[in-house]
Amino acid sequence: MTEIAASKPWHDGRFAKILLLAIAPIAALASTKPTNFNMPGLGLDPSWTAAALYATRQKLSFGSEFVFTSGPLSPLYTRLFPLDAAPLVLVISLLWAAVFARLLYQTALGFQNTNGRLFYLYILLLGLAAPVMLSDGVTLFVMYGASVLYLRKKIGPASLTLAICVTAAFCAAKFSFLVFALPACLILDAASLPRKEPPYKSGLLLLSMFALFVACGQSPFSFPGYVKASLEVAAGYSPAMSIGTRGVELLLWLITATGLIYLSLRNELTIQAILECLLLCGYLLVLLKAGFVRNDGHTLIAWTGIFLAIPLILSAAQETSLHRGRIAFSMMLCVFFLFKISGVSLRTFDPFRPVKDAASQSAAVFRIALHPRAWVDGMTNSFRQAERTNAHESSLPSVNGPVDIIPSRQSEVIAKKLDYRPRPTVQEYSTYSASLIRRNREFYESTRAPEFILFAPGSIDGRHPASAEGALWPLFLRNYELVASTEDIVTLQKRNASLKEILQKPILIQSTIEKPVSVPASPSALFVKINVEYSLVGKILAILFKPPLVRLKVIYQDGGSQGYRLIPEMARQGAVLVPTVTTAEDFRKFCTNSHLDELKRPKTLQLDIGKIGRWAYQNTVSFSFAGLDLDSISNASETHPK
16 A cells, blocks of 8 residues: 555645645635625726616616626626625625635646646646636636536536536626536536436526526516527627737637647547537637637636636646647746736736735635624725715716716716616617617617716727717707707707607718728718628628728818728618717717818718728628708707807
8 A cells, every 4th residue: 555655646645635725715715806896986897887786776677778798696797896785796706716716626636647747837827827817717717617527527516516506697797608608508418418417507507597687686577588688799799899909919829729629639539528629619719709809908818718727628638749748838838927917017926915815805704704794884885985986076967857878977977876767788889789779779769768868979999989879869869959068078858849850861872892982062961871791701700709890991171081990780870970070069069050160071981991801891882871950950959058
C-alpha cells in the first residue's frame, strides 16, 4: 500500500485537495461577490437597470408591457438592490457562488491525470484572475461545467440539479442565458436515454424558470409571451448592437478556442465524445457572441468562459502528441495574460485582492445571517438616499400625468417619482426590429399611451440622431404637441384629437450599394426609408456572429459630410433624415415648422459597407422619400414654447 501511494504523482495527494478546498471558495466568492449590490445611478446602463426593477415592482407584464434583454428577476444579474425581493436574490446569489465553487473544485481535480505543473499553474492563475471575471462568463460556465462533469460522472444528480436551478434563475434575469442552457439540457437528456436515467433536465430548467417568473409577480399565462418577445429581442441583437472588432484580440481568442476543440477530440468516437464536443462548440459560440458582438468590455466575458473551460478540456485530452503539454501550457499563459490585461491595469494589480474580496464577502454573509433585518433596512435606506440624490441632480422637467422618456434617462424619471409609463422596449437603441417597433407603435396608439413624452434626438454607437424611435416620429407629431422645451429636452403632450395622416406620397428611388442617391428637392422635411437586404452569407453571419457594419454617408448642401451607423432593420421602417435633427432645439424648430432653413439638409445619401460587406448584402437598395406636412402640425398646435 505504501509503495502504491508513493508511486502516485506528487500533485495527486492530500495537499492538492486541501489547496483546492481553499482556493475554490476564494475564487468563487471573489468572482461572484454574492453580497454586493449597486445603488441607483444616472446614465444609460443605470437607467435600464432601474427601469427593469421598476417594471418588476409595478407588476408590468414582461413580454408585452416590458420587452427588453432582462427578465423579472433582473437584479440577480444587474446587481441593483432589489428592495423587497432582496432575500430571494441574496439566497440565489449565495447558491450561485456555492455551485461555482463546487464546479471549480471538481474541474481542477481533473488535472490530477495531467501535468502537475499545469495543475498548480491553473490553481495560481484561477485565484489571481477571479476578481476580474465577468458574471456572464461565470454563469455560462456553471451550465457548461456541470453538464460535462455530469456526463463524465464526476458530479451526481444533486449537484447538477442545483446548477440547473441556478442557471434557470439567471435565465429569468437575462433571457440570453437560455440560448445555451436549454440546448445543454437537451443534450443531457439525450445522454440520459442510453444510461436509463429519467430525462428531466430540460423540464427542470424550464419549470424552475417558470416558477421564478411567477414568484416575481408575473402571471403564469404571460410566460409564453415573455419567451416569444425575448426571442424577438435576441434575434435582432447581434446585427443592431454590434460594434467594431479588434481583429488581433478576436483572432487570438479564435485560435485559443480552436485549440480547445482540437484538444477535446478523442481517438475513439463515442456518443459521449460527440455530446461533449457539441456542448463545447455551443459554449464557445455563445461566448463568442457574448464577448465580441460588442467589442468593448464585453470581451472579458469570452476570456472568462474560455479560461474556466481549459482545465476541463485538458483533463480529458488524449496524449496523441509529445508536444501536448507545451501547447496547453502556452495556451493557458496566452489566455491568462490577455484575460488580465483586458480586465485590470498591471500597475494597480493586487495579488492579495482575491483573498481580501473573499474575506469581505464571508464577513458580509456572517453579518447578514446574524442581523438580516438590519441589513435589508440599511440597504433600503441607501437605495432611497441614492434616488434622492439622483432626483436632485436631474434636470428633467416635472409633469403632472403619465410620462415616457425617449432618451436613456429613465432612472431620473423614476427618481423624481414621476408617473412613469414606459413603452415596451424602454430605451430607444433597443427598438431595432420591425416587430419591436410595432410593439411600441401599438403602445402609443392604445389607451395606455402616456399623457406626456420627454423627448430628445440622439442615440448610441454613432447612429443617426433621428434613429431614436425614428420610425415613430410621424405618430408622435400626429398624436402629441410640443408644450415646453429646455436646452436638452422637449415636452410633448397628447393632443385632444389626433391629426390626420401627415406623410405624403413617397418618391421611390432604386439604386445600388455605395452609389450616391440625390435627395429629392423639397422644402419640406422628408421621412426616409432605406431597404438594404442581407445576402445568404449575411444571414448566416447574423446568426452565427454579426454581419458587417453599414455606414450611411450624408453629403450636405453646404459641402460638409457626416457618417452614421445604419441598422438595416431600423432603416427599413424609416426615420426623418431631412433635415438633420440633432438636438432638442433642432426638434423644437422641426415640430413648430420654424427656422427649418437653419437646420442642415442632406444633398446625397450613400451606403458604405466595405469589402466584406459586399458578400453580406445584396447589391440593390431602394430609398423612399415621403414629405411631412409640417404646416398642418404647426397650425393645429394650441400652444408654442417661448
